[in-house]
Amino acid sequence: QLIESGGGLVQAGGSLRLSCAASSRGSSVYAVGWFRQAPGKEREFVATLNWRSRLTQYADSLKGRFAISRDNAKDSIYLQMNNLKPEDTAVYYCAAKRWEPDYEGFYARPYEYEDWGQGTQVTVSS
Numbered sequence: 001q002l003i004e005s006g007g008g009l010v011q012a013g014g015s016l017r018l019s020c021a022a023s024s025r026g027s028s029v030y031a032v033g034w035f036r037q038a039p040g041k042e043r044e045f046v047a048t049l050n051w052r053s054r055l056t057q058y059a060d061s062l063k064g065r066f067a068i069s070r071d072n073a074k075d076s077i078y079l080q081m082n083n084l085k086p087e088d089t090a091v092y093y094c095a096a097k098r099w100e101p102d103y104e105g106f107y108a109r110p111y112e113y114e115d116w117g118q119g120t121q122v123t124v125s126s
Contacts, residue, residue: 001022001115002020002021002022002094002095002096002115002116002117003020003021003117003118004018004019004020004092004093004094004117004118004119004120005018005019005020005021005120006018006019006120007091007092007120007121007122008121008122008123009123009124009125010084010122010123010124010125011124011125012084012085012086012124012125012126013083013084014084014124015080015081015082015083015084016081016084016122017078017079017080017081018034018078018079018081018092018094018120018122019076019077019078020032020034020076020077020078020079020094020117021074021075021076022075022076022077022094022096028098028099029051029096029097029098029099030050030051030097030098030099030100030103030107031048031049031050031051031096031097031106031107031113032048032049032051032068032070032077032094032095032096032097033045033046033047033048033049033068033094033095033096033097033107033108033113034046034047034048034066034068034077034079034092034093034094034095035092035093035095035110035113036088036090036091036092036093036122037090037091037093037119038087038089038090038091041090043093043110044059045059045108045109045110046058046059046062046066046068046079046092047059047062047066047067047068047079048068048106048107048108049068049069049070049077050106051070051099054070055106056068057106057108059108065081065082065083065084066079066080066081066082067079067080067082068080077094079092079094081122084122084124085124086124086125086126087124088122088124089122089123089124090121090122091119091120091121091122092119092120092121092122093116093117093118093119094116094117095110095113095114095115095116095117096113096114096115097112097113097114098114098115
């Protein structure tokens with residue numbers, strides 16, 4: 001089960017940190033990711049983190065502003081968002097991709113993730 005928190009209303013240029021509490025899955029997780037969906041738009045990739053290597057990948061347009069991380073002790077995943085813009089307004093979802101022995105690299109498509117949180121709203125005012 002994944003539960004997001006930390007969303008809210010922030011002015012442009014501000015920061016937010018989203019959290020995703022996950023039940024400990026150990027070796028059953030290949031990767032975790034953050035996605036977002038704005039009204040009338042498709043769900044889009046934000047960032048992903050490989051569970052074992054901790055390597056990360058970001059959407060090109062978000063590099064340098066967003067950072068994904070994990071805290072093993074708290075079984076949590078985070079998305080630090082800085083210098084927020086009105087176009088970042090969306091519902092943000094965390095997701096987990098279950099481990100399979102032949103997986104490698106990064107996965108950035110929503111259908112590639114099996115487990116999803118309920119989402120948390122982020123609104124950036126101009």
